[in-house]
Amino acid sequence: MLKLKDVTVRYETAEAVRGVSIEVPEGSVISVIGANGAGKSTILKAISGLVPLYSGEIEFSGQKINRMAVNQIVDLGVVQVPEGRRLFPYMSVMANIKLGAYLRRDKRGMMADMEEVFRLFPRLKERSNQKAGSLSGGEQQMLAIGRGLMARPKLLMMDEPSLGLAPVVIDLLADTIRTINQSGITVLLVEQNASLVTRVSQKCYVIEVGRVVLEGNVQELMADDSVRRAFLG
Amino acid sequence: MDISTLLQSILNGFSSAGIYILVALGLTLVLSIMNIVQLAHGEIYMIGAYGVYYITTSLGLNFFLALVISTLLMGGLGIVLERLCFRPLRGQFDRAAIASIGLILILQNVVLSIAGGDPRSYMSPFTGVLKILGVAISWDRLSIVLFGFGLVAALFLFIRMTKTGQAMLAISQDRDGAALQGINIDRISMAAMFLGCALAAIAGALVGAIFSVSPTMGGFALMKGIAVIILGGLGSIPGAVVGGLIIGLIDGIMPILTTTHIAGLIGFGAIIIILLFRPQGISGHE
Numbered sequence: 001m002l003k004l005k006d007v008t009v010r011y012e013t014a015e016a017v018r019g020v021s022i023e024v025p026e027g028s029v030i031s032v033i034g035a036n037g038a039g040k041s042t043i044l045k046a047i048s049g050l051v052p053l054y055s056g057e058i059e060f061s062g063q064k065i066n067r068m069a070v071n072q073i074v075d076l077g078v079v080q081v082p083e084g085r086r087l088f089p090y091m092s093v094m095a096n097i098k099l100g101a102y103l104r105r106d107k108r109g110m111m112a113d114m115e116e117v118f119r120l121f122p123r124l125k126e127r128s129n130q131k132a133g134s135l136s137g138g139e140q141q142m143l144a145i146g147r148g149l150m151a152r153p154k155l156l157m158m159d160e161p162s163l164g165l166a167p168v169v170i171d172l173l174a175d176t177i178r179t180i181n182q183s184g185i186t187v188l189l190v191e192q193n194a195s196l197v198t199r200v201s202q203k204c205y206v207i208e209v210g211r212v213v214l215e216g217n218v219q220e221l222m223a224d225d226s227v228r229r230a231f232l233g
Numbered sequence: 234m235d236i237s238t239l240l241q242s243i244l245n246g247f248s249s250a251g252i253y254i255l256v257a258l259g260l261t262l263v264l265s266i267m268n269i270v271q272l273a274h275g276e277i278y279m280i281g282a283y284g285v286y287y288i289t290t291s292l293g294l295n296f297f298l299a300l301v302i303s304t305l306l307m308g309g310l311g312i313v314l315e316r317l318c319f320r321p322l323r324g325q326f327d328r329a330a331i332a333s334i335g336l337i338l339i340l341q342n343v344v345l346s347i348a349g350g351d352p353r354s355y356m357s358p359f360t361g362v363l364k365i366l367g368v369a370i371s372w373d374r375l376s377i378v379l380f381g382f383g384l385v386a387a388l389f390l391f392i393r394m395t396k397t398g399q400a401m402l403a404i405s406q407d408r409d410g411a412a413l414q415g416i417n418i419d420r421i422s423m424a425a426m427f428l429g430c431a432l433a434a435i436a437g438a439l440v441g442a443i444f445s446v447s448p449t450m451g452g453f454a455l456m457k458g459i460a461v462i463i464l465g466g467l468g469s470i471p472g473a474v475v476g477g478l479i480i481g482l483i484d485g486i487m488p489i490l491t492t493t494h495i496a497g498l499i500g501f502g503a504i505i506i507i508l509l510f511r512p513q514g515i516s517g518h519e
Contacts, residue, residue, distance in 0.1 A: 071417045074415035075415055087410065090406055091403070095402075103414075151415065
């Protein structure tokens with residue numbers, strides 16, 4: 001469904017991503033794992049069109065997307081739940097959720113999806129009139145995911161959703177990711193939390209200083225001591 | 234000082250506030266959505282007033298029609314400026330500021346060469362006085378209050394109720410977050426410049442109807458507008474309204490207690506004192 005071919009991204013001073021190739025088959029949960037600053041977030045930013053590619057190509061459902069504008073990429077169904085949530089802190093939970101459906105015109109479908117989001121995250125319904133910035137970290141992550149789902153994504157990319165969450169909340173997150181995937185949404189997960197990755201995804205790419213150094217079945221990679229020690233602590 | 238003078242000056246304060254708020258709302262919209270200070274905002278205000286002057290005197294149209302045409306033209310100019318001048322500089326605060334200073338010089342001198350430096354005036358359509366409890370209130374002042382606050386209410390509704398308005402709020406709170414929801418930043422920036430310039434043009438046209446128009450009238454508006462948004466909190470729309478009310482009322486009421494010059498001093502002094510205790514402005518975040 002999504003193919004990154006030899007993608008390189010350069011910032012002014014350095015190469016953040018070097019010749020990365022990743023493939024995300026339809027219906028799967030694929031993870032990208034690596035330490036801080038390894039270039040994981042840059043990969044997602046490049047897919048969403050927030051940073052330009054220096055070289056390489058990104059394809060979604062057979063269509064080249066690496067020169068498209070951010071909003072066009074969202075319109076194709078490639079939706080990102082960004083690192084740090086990037087909510088609109090002074091707007092209500094409800095307003096945040098509605099903005100997730102910004103490009104949609106089907107009122108009825110939107111209402112149905114909103115019900116679905118509230119069923120998935122009942123806490124958000126209770127707090128729908130509260131300002132997003134006043135939510136707890138876990139609730140904010142739920143809101144960010146709920147907002148992403150409102151776009152009716154084909155591919156949902158999540159950037160370190162476990163960051164700053166308590167272990168109990170991470171369990172809930174794992175369930176949520178599985179539920180989302182079972183509803184037919186392909187997931188690309190960027191993480192540092194190895195336990196979350198092993199619980200939800202099938203295939204995993206290990207990134208180190210902007211390169212893919214290892215890829216393969218999650219169980220096998222995690223069984224490998226050197227991988228665990230080097231990347232996952 | 235009798236009660237009538239006081240009420241009269243309070244009304245003057247509200248009408249100044251109406252103008253300051255209209256100017257400040259445009260500045261704050263552009264600032265929060267495009268991340269630039271559009272220093273030629275006062276020139277848009279000035280050309281908006283000249284637009285009404287020429288349309289009423291040369292074409293003979295009535296004031297309201299002229300106001301609508303001039304407002305739309307200035308909104309259009311805003312879109313052109315966004316596209317040609319500010320889009321390439323978006324987020325580059327210092328460069329955009331310098332470019333907008335360049336625009337001040339260009340726009341002022343274009344107007345100067347067409348219209349000359351003498352102040353011009355046109356008739357306000359609002360004449361006569363309204364007598365309430367023995368206090369005479371001139372309609373032209375009252376009209377500014379009604380226009381100003383009517384537009385503020387309309388803008389609030391627009392931001393609250395429309396998708397474009399919500400997108401503007403979203404961009405002002407998290408630009409990348411907004412882009413990732415599929416919001417087209419370019420298009421919303423154009424809308425913000427259109428709205429900001431249209432509001433400035435209305436403010437200029439209303440002031441021109443009471444006083445007169447001249448190529449340098451924008452400097453005063455810009456100064457007040459910037460004071461208002463700093464006092465209210467940068468990028469905050471409610472802040473611009475509250476800040477505009479405070480500065481407008483100070484400007485309206487102080488002159489009856491002292492001289493105009495001292496009043497100006499007290500006005501800016503009050504801003505400094507408020508900011509000492511609330512550096513982020515009245516309704517600013519962080």
